[in-house]
Amino acid sequence: MAHVIAVTNQKGGVGKTTTAINLGAALAEMGHYTLLGDLDPQGGLSLGLGLAAHDLDLTIYNILTDSRIPVAGITHHIRPHLDLLPSNIDLAVAEFQLIAQMGREYILREALQGVRHTYEYIVLDCPPSLNLLTVNALTAADSIIVPLQVEYFAMRGLEQLMDVFSRVRRRLNPSLEILGIVPTMVDVRRTNDQQILQEVTQAYPGLILDVYIKESIKFADAPRHQRSILELDPKHDGARGYRKLAKLVLQHYGEWSEIQERQEQAYLNLPTELDEALQASLTEPDETLQAPPTEPDEAPQASPIEPSLELSANALTDKSMPPDISLAHSNNGSSITPPPPATIAIPPLSSEYPASDFS
Numbered sequence: 037m038a039h040v041i042a043v044t045n046q047k048g049g050v051g052k053t054t055t056a057i058n059l060g061a062a063l064a065e066m067g068h069y070t071l072l073g074d075l076d077p078q079g080g081l082s083l084g085l086g087l088a089a090h091d092l093d094l095t096i097y098n099i100l101t102d103s104r105i106p107v108a109g110i111t112h113h114i115r116p117h118l119d120l121l122p123s124n125i126d127l128a129v130a131e132f133q134l135i136a137q138m139g140r141e142y143i144l145r146e147a148l149q150g151v152r153h154t155y156e157y158i159v160l161d162c163p164p165s166l167n168l169l170t171v172n173a174l175t176a177a178d179s180i181i182v183p184l185q186v187e188y189f190a191m192r193g194l195e196q197l198m199d200v201f202s203r204v205r206r207r208l209n210p211s212l213e214i215l216g217i218v219p220t221m222v223d224v225r226r227t228n229d230q231q232i233l234q235e236v237t238q239a240y241p242g243l244i245l246d247v248y249i250k251e252s253i254k255f256a257d258a259p260r261h262q263r264s265i266l267e268l269d270p271k272h273d274g275a276r277g278y279r280k281l282a283k284l285v286l287q288h289y290g291e292w293s294e295i296q297e298r299q300e301q302a303y304l305n306l307p308t309e310l311d312e313a314l315q316a317s318l319t320e321p322d323e324t325l326q327a328p329p330t331e332p333d334e335a336p337q338a339s340p341i342e343p344s345l346e347l348s349a350n351a352l353t354d355k356s357m358p359p360d361i362s363l364a365h366s367n368n369g370s371s372i373t374p375p376p377p378a379t380i381a382i383p384p385l386s387s388e389y390p391a392s393d394f395s
C-alpha cells in the first residue's frame with residue numbers, strides 16, 4: 037500500500053518541484069515503485085523529466101473532473117520503478133469546475149485509491165497556493181514534506197501553511213502528518229542562512245529534517261537536460277542530499293533496511309574510477325527511454341514510451357514495473373479508451389557538460 041506524500045508550500049519557487057522530482061528519483065533508484073503526481077498547471081514536474089505534457093490530451097485534470105477515468109490510464113512509465121501522472125495548463129480551470137462538486141476535497145484521494153496497491157510511494161507536487169488542488173493533495177496524503185527556502189520571509193509563509201495543515205487534519209484528513217521540513221537552496225557560508233535555520237528549528241522543534249539541500253546551479257541545469265540531479269550527476273551534493281531525504285522517508289515509514297544501509301555505505305565508498313564509469317554511462321542515450329541519437333542541428337525526435345496502461349502484458353516479467361500493475365488496470369472496469377502512447381524525448385547529455393561537483 038503506497039504512502040502518499042504531498043510536497044507543499046504555498047510560496048512559489050522554494051524547490052517543491054525539484055524536491056518531488058529528486059525524491060521520486062531517489063526512491064526509484066533505491067528500488068521502490070514510485071508514482072510522481074504533478075498537481076501544478078505549470079507542468080514543471082512532467083517537463084523536468086522529459087514528458088511533453090502540454091501535448092497530452094489526458095492528464096490529472098481528466099482524473100479530477102471525470103470519475104470514470106482511472107489513474108492507471110493516465111500514468112506514464114518514465115524510468116525504471118518510476119511512473120508519472122502528468123499535468124498541463126488544462127488543470128488551471130479544474131479548480132473552478134471542482135468548486136461545484138460534492139466532496140470536492142476528496143476527489144484526488146478517491147482517484148488514487150485505484151493505484152495505492154500498485155506503488156510503494158506516491159509523491160505529489162503541489163502548486164504554489166493553498167487552493168482546492170492543494171487541499172485535494174493534503175486530503176489524499178498521509179504526510180507532507182515542506183521545502184523551505186532559507187530566506188527572511190520563510191517563517192511567515194510557514195505559519196500560514198501550518199494553519200491550513202491543522203484545518204485539513206481537523207476536518208478532512210485526521211491522519212495527515214508532517215514528515216518534515218527540508219531547507220532548500222542553503223549556503224551554510226551565509227550567516228543569514230544559519231540564523232534562519234536556527235530560528236526555524238526553534239520555532240518548529242522536531243520538524244526540521246536532518247538534511248538540507250545546498251544551493252547549486254545544477255538544479256536549474258537538470259530539468260533543462262530533462263533529468264533528475266541523480267541522473268545528471270550522481271555524485272553531486274544535491275544528489276546526495278535527495279538520497280538522504282529518501283532515506284529519511286524510508287526510515288519514517290520503517291522501510292529502511294540494513295541491506296540498504298550497507299548499499300549506501302558501498303556507494304559512498306565507491307572508487308573514483310567506478311564513479312567516472314557511472315558518469316560516462318550517463319552520456320550514453322538512455323535505453324529505457326529509447327532516446328534517439330540527435331544530430332547536432334536536428335531537433336530531438338520524439339520516441340514512443342508506452343503508457344503504463346499498455347504495459348500490463350509485460351507487468352509480470354518486467355522488473356521495472358510494479359508487480360501488481362496488471363491487476364490494478366484490469367480491476368477498473370472503465371470504458372475509457374487508453375491514451376495514445378506518450379512521447380518523450382530525452383536528449384543524450386552533451387559530452388561538453390562537465391561532470392564536476394558544484395558547490
Ligand SMILES: Nc1ncnc2c1ncn2[C@@H]1O[C@H](COP(=O)(O)OP(=O)(O)OP(=O)(O)O)[C@@H](O)[C@H]1O
Nearest residue numbers: 048049050051052053054164221250251252255256
Ligand atoms: N537547491 C537549489 N539550488 C539552486 N536552485 C534551485 C535549488 N532547488 C531548486 N532550484 C531552482 O529554483 C527554481 C524554483 O524551483 P522549483 O521549481 O523546484 O520550485 P517550486 O517551489 O516548485 O516553484 P513553484 O512554486 O513555481 O512551483 C528552479 O529554477 C530550480 O531549478
Ligand SMILES: [Mg+2]
Nearest residue numbers: 052053076080
Ligand atoms: Mg513547482
